[in-house]
Amino acid sequence: MKYCEDLMLYASDELSGERKAGFEKHLDGCPSCRAELAFIRRTDEALAAPAAPVTVVEELFAKTTRRKSFFAGWKPALAGTALLGLGIFVVLAGLHPDKTVLDAKEVIAYMSENLDEEYLAFADDLDAFEQEF
Structure with missing residues (x-):
């Protein structure tokens, strides 16, 4: 038993x-x-479920799969070209540094020369704050 x-x-x-x-x-x-x-x-x-006929499976597979587009083979080439372009841009940007970036002293000098008394008072307060800390 x-x-x-x-x-x-x-x-x-x-x-x-x-x-x-x-x-x-x-x-x-x-x-x-x-x-x-x-x-x-x-x-x-x-x-047990019976197997579907081969013709039914093939028709279903044909309806549900994507057809290969013309650009499918070009995707890696396009991606490589985009990366090459980005690399060239980065290199060229590194060769010509941006001249618009100002130093803090240049900003304070500009403010001292061209702006009114409120900005001058702000610059003095900023200097006092920097010296204290």
Whole structure:
């Protein structure tokens, strides 16, 4: 009776080693377990989904796959060209540094010469703050 309890495990291929060998030996002498196992296998086969016909699968595959566009092979070349252009831009930008960047002293000098008293007071306050910290 111990082996009869292993019937479902054997049918779902979950037994291994000695237990599997012992159950297979038990099947030789137990017509009840053989009949139940045959019933389980027939039931599994009846419940399995039938395979779709090849023509149906091919039609479905043709409808769901993308067609290759003309530009599909050009994507790596376009990406490489874009990266090359970016690299050239970075190199050229490095050769001609931006002259519009001003130093803090230049900004303060400009403010001192060209702006009204409020900006001059702000510059003095900023200098005092920088000296304190």
